[in-house]
Amino acid sequence: MKEKGIWLLSKMKPEHLKKAQEMAPDHEMIKGWEEDSNLDFPVENIEIVYGWNKDKVQKAGLLESEDSQLKWIQVSSAGVDYMDLAHLKEQGILLTNASGIHSIPIAESVFGMLLAHGRKIQQAVVDQAQHIWRDDQKLVELSGKTMMIVGTGHIGKEVGRLAKAFNMETIGVNRSGREVEYMDKIYRQPELTDHVEEADVVINILPLTSETEHFFDEKVFSHMKEGTLFINVGRGPSVNTEDLIQALDDGKVAFAGLDVFETEPLGKDSPLWDRKDVLITPHISGNAEHYNTRLFEVFEENLHAYAEGKELPKNLIDYEKNY
Structure with a gap:
């Protein structure tokens, strides 16, 4: 088991999973998109979250852990008003959204x-x-x-x-x-x-x-x-x-x-x-046929920069504007 983890709460295609592992070889890829999947990895060692599931995150205590190493969250939505932006800002956690894929x-x-x-x-x-x-x-x-x-x-x-x-x-x-x-x-x-x-x-x-x-x-x-x-x-x-x-x-x-x-x-x-x-219509206008591919394209560009210690270039949330 690697010391750092990327918690995948949005589904990744096998080819995308392989690419992510190649870009971040020192990170464990933790598949967490299935409804009944439990986090079988030290929560304090999770550094990146891909996608979001409020119930799973709360159950794991990810945002409450005093030893948390969480550095970056890539959500799967364009809007981020459901996130605790004040807490993320206070903790210095980077947040990127899915703007553009919808x-x-x-x-x-x-x-x-x-x-x-x-x-x-x-x-x-x-x-x-x-x-x-x-x-x-x-x-x-x-x-x-x-x-x-x-x-x-x-x-x-x-x-x-x-x-x-x-x-x-x-x-x-x-x-x-x-x-x-x-x-x-x-x-x-x-x-x-x-x-x-x-x-x-x-x-x-x-x-x-x-x-x-x-x-x-x-x-x-x-x-x-x-x-x-x-x-x-x-x-x-x-x-x-x-x-x-x-x-x-x-x-x-x-x-x-x-x-x-x-x-x-x-x-x-x-x-x-x-x-x-x-x-x-029941909040479905953003449902995309190629959703997984488009979301990964945003994540891939950012993960490449993250691995090189550079500023995230795509869809970085400005906490002063809250978008």
Whole structure:
């Protein structure tokens, strides 16, 4: 048994496991992704965690061990709001996320939701089950419309790329106002309410921070143009659900495609379930066909740098910004 370990809580393909072992030959590769697997390795000797499983980590006492040698955690998600960032910062533990690996599937889900509504596919599914032939519906096109993308990271950029394929105008919104490919205009987050009425479609891809909690509230919705289409694939708590429901009732929002929610799973008594102007998916838009390969590519680049004592080059979390 080696003195240092890498705890694999996300599944690795055999070829990826072999690569990781070659890059870190002095580390034990501990397979921990199976639900019933127990940690058969000294917890204080774990130096790197790949993936995350809160229950297993708590059971092992990894973050509580006074003798812990934990140096780096590579999580499998883009958002890190569920991690104890203050503790990780205090302990000097590096944290890298999976930003970028979800961009393709989430962007495709965004357009799936928009097409389900605009081309009346959502209604057709219901009608098919009831044997109803409804040929008098008004359908809308995305072409020529303006999409505002709030959050212009990897996912936002991919959404913008697809929007261009649909012949849409694009407005990007980010913290700094930096230029981003595939965006015709860029505004800073504090300027959103001054310009949100320019958009026919608003996509929320914000991370969850102290600045973005309930970012989409009554004030933002009230500034939207009548009949806006709203999609949330960012973080549930970045949207005030009650204010969204009111915006739907008022007609400010004509349709909401929601993959994330303030409370998950969404409660069975939530009024969102029964609305015809809402499409719900159970936080699955980031599920990727090539997830394991893309996650390992992030880890591989960082592990190579880590083994050489260099700064991690990919997706390192800034604890001052919490993303």
